Structure formats: C-alpha cells, structure tokens
Amino acid sequence: MSSTEFTADRKERFKTIVAKYEQPSCALLPVLYLAQEQWGYLSSSVLEYVAGLLGLPVAHVASTASFYVMLKKKPTGKYWLQLCNNVSCTMLGSEELLAVCKEELGLEPNQTTGDGLFTLSCVQCLGSCGTAPVVQINDDYVENLNPSLFRKLLQRLKVGDESVIGEMTKEMHS
C-alpha cells in the first residue's frame, strides 16, 4: 500500500490552516476536511495520518470524526444527494422527492448506486426552508425542487451532464 500523505499543495495549505489556530488540536476539523478533499473519505489510515500531523492521539481524532455527519467514514457516490426531510421540506414535498430517487435510481436512504454515482441520505434542516424542498448535492443547494425538476436533474447527472447543477442553483439567491 502506498503511504498516506498530503499532496505538496495540500501540505502548504495544511501549514496555513494550522497557523490560524491557537493550538493544532483546534485545526482538526479543517484538516479533516482537507483530507476528505484528497481521499474522498476518512479511512483509518487517513485518521492516523492526520493524528500524526497534528500530534494528537488517533483515538481522539477518530472520536471527533465519528461525531460529525459531514465527515465521511466511508466513501459516498460521486453525487451525494442529501435530502432534507425536516418540517418545512416535508410539508412541501420531500417525500415525493424520496420517491423519485427510488424510481430513478432505485435508491433508499443510506444506499449507493452500483455504478458508484449516487449516494442518498436524508438530512436535517439545511437552513433553506424558505425555498423548500431542498436537496444538497455535494456542496451545492438545489432549492425550490419539485418531482419533475428533480427527475430531470437526476437524469442529466446520470449521463454525466453536471452543468445541470449550475443551472438549477444559479439565480436562486440573486
């Protein structure tokens, strides 16, 4: 197995991040994000590597990582669909969006498609209730969704047409 190490560019970013904080331990979250960016998720060898870099016990790093839902302990698909099913989104149709996922992708919550393209999670309120229902795809919020829009979005992503995310997120907040 090749050794786990940040790329040269990320080593620089690591230094910049750590320098902002009072203590290396305080930089744990941003450094875990940096690691997640490089490796996609936080395997135990990545957690060990980060612990070594920051001079922290591996158990501490692992326990912190386990607490936060956005820190991935296993790989997700290329598109991580995070569907809000809190109160306002439920009222305005998140269950129908869930049904679309099932129909289009055969996905239930916490599953990944066989081709590794999509992972579906139900998540808590995304702070976007005014434009409910909303699905977060990786870092982007797609708001004011309805079943037919969502279906179109998934169909285009399935054939690799990522521009649809930009189209559907643009102008939402202008």
Added chain:
Amino acid sequence: MKRLDPSRRILLADMETKGLADCKVFESRGGYQALKKALSMPPKDIIETVKKSGLRGRGGAGFPTGNKWGFVPQNSGKPIFLLCNADESEPGTFKDRLLMEKNPHRLIEGIAISSFAVNSHKAYIYIRGEYAKAASILERAVEQAYSAGYLGKRILGSSFDLELVVHRGAGAYICGEETGLISSLEGKKGQPKLKPPFPAVSGFLGCPTVVNNVETLFTVPWIVEHGGEKYAAYGTEQSKGTKLFSISGWVNKPGVYEEELGASLKDFIEYYAGGMKGGAKLKAVIPGGSSTPPLTAEEVEKATLDMESMAKLGTFLGSGGIIVIPDQLCLVKLVERIAEFYWDESCGQCTPCREGTGWLYKMVASIEHGNGKEVTLEDIKKTGRNMMGVTICPLSDAAAMPILGFVQKFPDEFLEHIRAKRCPYGETH
C-alpha cells in the same frame, strides 16, 4: 397596525444594493464608518451604548448583549475570544445565512466593534458546514477586510489588532449551543459543557469567551452609529429593536423579513408572507424555530412578535423561525419529524436526553403509523416532563417542549390517529 416602514429598517436596509458583498460597494454605502467611530470611543462606552439599546441575543435565548459583554473579566491575564455563532441549525431558521451571503462586511464590522468593546484580539466565525457558499463569501470578505485595514494589525491606524478566522462546522445541531460550539472549535466532539463556569469567564481553551449570534453582532454597527436610545425607540418594553424572521411552510411568499418587535404575527403572515398558500385554513404556527411550542390558529390572532407576548402564550420568540402549518396537513407526521430531529441530534452525554428523545420519537412515530394507544399520549407527557431542566444543556428541553406543546394544544389530532389505528390523512411513507 404596527408595521415597520421600509425607510426605518436596520438590518435589511441595504439588501437591495447590488454587489454589497464587495468591500468597495459596502464602503460606498457608509460601511466601516461605525468601526471608525467605535475605535475612537472608550470600549466601556461601547458596552454602555449596547446596554442602553436593550439589544438581546438573536440566537434564541435572548440574553441582553451588553450585560454579557460586561461579565468578561478584564484582568484574568488570559486572552479573550469572541466567537460568532453562525451554526444556524434550528429547523425553520435561515436568517443568518441571508446576512452572511448578502452583507458579509457588515458582520465583519460588527465583529470588529464587538471585539474591540470586550478587548478581544482573536475572533472566529463558527459557520455550519452545510453553508459552504456562505463560508466562501465570508472568506473572501475577510480577505478584503484584511487588505483594506479593517482587520489585522493596527486597525484603521489605531492600536487595536484583531485576527478573524472563518471556521466550518461539520454537520451537528448541538454545535449551535455555545458550549458545544466551544468544544467543537477545540477539535472535540461538539458536546456541551456544564455551566457555570460561563463562557464569559472560562470558555474557549479555558479563556474568557463571548459567544454571540450572527444577527446580534450584525446589529451592533447600527447601534454604535445611531446610539443606544435610537435603537431602544424601536420595539416593546422588554423586546427592543427590530428582528429578522424567517418564515416558511404553507405561505405564498416564504423568506426572511425584518419587522419591529411587537408587530402582529397574523399581519406578518398576511403582509410579508402573502398569506396562506391556496387560501388554506391555518392550523398551527411554530413561532421561533422547531424548539418552540406551537400556537393554535386562535392564538395566532392575538400574538405579537415580542418576548412578552410569546411568554404569555407559553412559547418563545426563539430564533424567529416561523413555520406555518395548514389545516389539511397531518400534525402528527410533522411532530414525528421534529421528534426524530432531536433524537438524531442529541449528543448522547446525558441519559434523560439520549434516551428521552429516542422514546419520544418512537412513541410519536407509533401514533402516526397506527400503533399508538391512549396511554402512549400519557407516556409522551410523562417522558417529556422528565426531560426538562435535568441535563447539561437545554437540547433535552428543546425536544420536550414543542412535543408537549403539540400534544397539549392539539390532543384531538393524536387521538384520531389512535382511534382509527392509522393516519387519517393517509400515509405516504
């Protein structure tokens, strides 16, 4: 009808200005003038001004901001930290996001003034991880503010230094609770700590720490610029000023609107949010985020948007997250979502919360899915009452209060489910 004239807006006055997130545009609108003024004042005068304004924390608890600042010991020999709480995870709340995305420099200005007032030279914005877009807007604004001399060493030629770091959370509601936030910023699980000691005395890394909500800090420049009395002229006896309300659910124009405290809730729903979608009948309103007990349609008629009125009606103004529920939707199903949320988000430290939130969820779910009995309702009440005031932080109370509120104010909805052994509104899950 008391209604805030647009010319008197404090928080959203400039929101229409294009490109406001850019430092130059912000400056052209009078931005950073309040910081300039503040730096020429003795810090204790700024605290006095904020005390006089009557400003109370906008994160949900409503603690008087000036008083909180006054508690910070100035002779502990330790550095003082200011943490801006941008975790905004209370369901139904999306106001801080708007402020950060549209007007990040005003927040930075508020943070700089507040840090100067409490003698802090290091501040953090703890922003929920999901707000990636707002975080990158803030990061750009922070960089601009450094370049323009509003952050960094010797700000605006004064002897005041301030470092400001944008720190992203990673998906945990409890990190909005101030001591959970501190644990998280220390690189730990976001588990709350017992108070006292209060953060003002011993917080981040054991140092005096002020934690304030985004909207609270965002309000400070206006107060410094116009004076505490001017601010206190808005609002009611105990709820001064204006506030942002995020309104969502079954309304025509959901969104974030600014209103003077003391305004009519009913009028707010009609005037700003355009009333009920499709002319639906109102069933219930959650006034201040999902932790606050609901109001019945009848109570909504008389409720005003201030702490006094909400207290009289057995609820809270909270974070100002108003959720409007129409007559044709099943309340029990929505309560099931609320219950699941708190169960999901309980940090698990305290038994009454860890276990209680799970039981509440299971009991509400059993009623929604046709397996509840009349005794289940009694068990919900008993469990809820046993969760109040017995834990390290109030998440346990925040879970119990709304669920007890729904059960007490809408018993028939629950009983109908129990008697029919199914959801009378039909199940889609």
